[in-house]
Amino acid sequence: MAGGSNGSSSDDSSSGGGRHWLDGAALYQIYPLSFRDGNGDGRGDLTGVLDGLDHVAALGVDGLWLSPFYASPLADFGYDVSDHCAVDPRMGDLALFDRVVEKAHRLGLKVLLDLVLGHTSVRHPWFEQSRRSRSADTADWYVWADPAPDGTAPNNWLSVFGGPAWTWEPRRRQFYLHHFLPQQPTLNYRSPACLDAMMEVARFWLARGIDGFRVDAVDFLMRDPALRPNPPADPAPRAFPAKLFGMQVHAHDMMHADIRPVLERLRRTVDGFPGRVLLGELSSQRGAAGRIALHTRPGGLHTAYTLDLPKQPFTPAVFRHALMAADDHGNTCWSFSNHDVARAASRWRPDGADPARFEALLAVLLACLPGTVCVYQGDELGLPQAELAFEDLRDPFGINHWPEFAGRDGSRTPLPWTAAAPNGGFCPDGAAPWLPLPAEHLERAVAVQERRPGSTLAIWRAALALRRDSPALRTGRPSLVDEDGPVLAFARDGGGEHLLCVFNFGTAEAAYELPDAPPVPLPVPRPPDAPEPRLDGTTLRLPPLGVFLGRC
Incomplete structure (x- = not known):
């Protein structure tokens, strides 16, 4: 049984700087597409989440972060949202979602939803209206700009996923901004009506009983209103990298000071529902620890994590620096893996290291870190990064950069539940999993490790119990x-x-x-x-x- 409590908690999280239930909590990230398939179509869904909650609770975490399940064309697998207040029909419906929340709370698990705040899908009704006319009701809800005098993009900003961050829209005779895929146009929170609309989205889910949000891509929420170009990185690389995004100093397209007022507005909305919290995702760009300090000051996020640590070498020096920064800079959430980076069991394991001992070290290390910790699905099984062939890739980021960068599919393959069933118990016989399930993952399936004393799963459970039962590890x-x-x-x-x-x-x-x-x-x-x-x-x-x- 998990150590948390349900959404009716009276935890004091309504005032900045006060204690909140995330402080010392352990979370489990569910990536629904790869967690469990409940309807037999080869993709994970909310029925699968419902069926798998007992496994999450048995791990001993306090809550779960549920990655997107909203209506979406799935260009970026749910992070391109076409309706923020609807469940994708392939995933289930709102009644099923309510059952997930009810069961999670009954098991003592809090529920955080992924709030994709910075962009929508091009198929979202807001954008479909905005792209048609400069006089539409949502005309200024996205970042639009005229072309340069020579007809090229308004400035030199680059997409994280490759190429320019601007796409031409002939109906408006303007470019729209997208920090990620062209199918993910950027929202403009300098429009009060746009910000109001997203606060209504937040209220919709809070009213259904969730316990807070994980706020996606915080560093990209606001940008220079003058759209000034970014300077080149100094020094320039000797050879062009596969990902050109790193060739610029991102002085104007992200990490803008006006992000903080947006988060304060979201915090005021969340504070209208006692006991609810905000966990933010920050990028690995320079000054990540300082941005955690800025955005977790009173009235902002409750806690935040950065992608900086998983991209660093696995050394005591790196962790010492991260711990010292966390000690100096407020509320930090720690995660060793997630759906955007390669799995820690492969990425960090030293040459010649015994896999089982290394996975045990990771489990106890994470359990001993201050603040909030988050376990990515499959890490409790010690899953290594999956090596996929090009024809098996689904991630546009990886497809665009193959073979220099294989993308994110290798950390998103289906969770193996049992070695005995077809497809590892993820989906039924006759269904094709949306990503291949590696054979080496089957021997690490949940059912296999449940029967094996001293397994990686048993060690994760013991490590999280150690954290839960120790005042020093939990809140010291x-x-x-x-x-x-x-x-x-x-x-x-x-x-x-x-x-x-x-x-x-x-x-x-x-x-x-x-x-x-x-x-x-x-x-x-x-x-x-x-x-x-x-x-x-x-x-x-x-x-x-x-x-x-x-x-x-």
């Missing part, structure tokens, strides 16, 4: 953050408890000199064949990928 703040060669060490203090957490990131034994008297060792979940750390006076000897937790 980090101190004494240290790195020593392959070793990362930090203390957590809270609720009258002082814990020392030490991790060996290396594949050889490592020694760490304790700063004080040896602490009392705590049981740490590890694979059955993994050796335990040893205390030799004030010297802690850690086996390869070893973890030590001690109470001081």
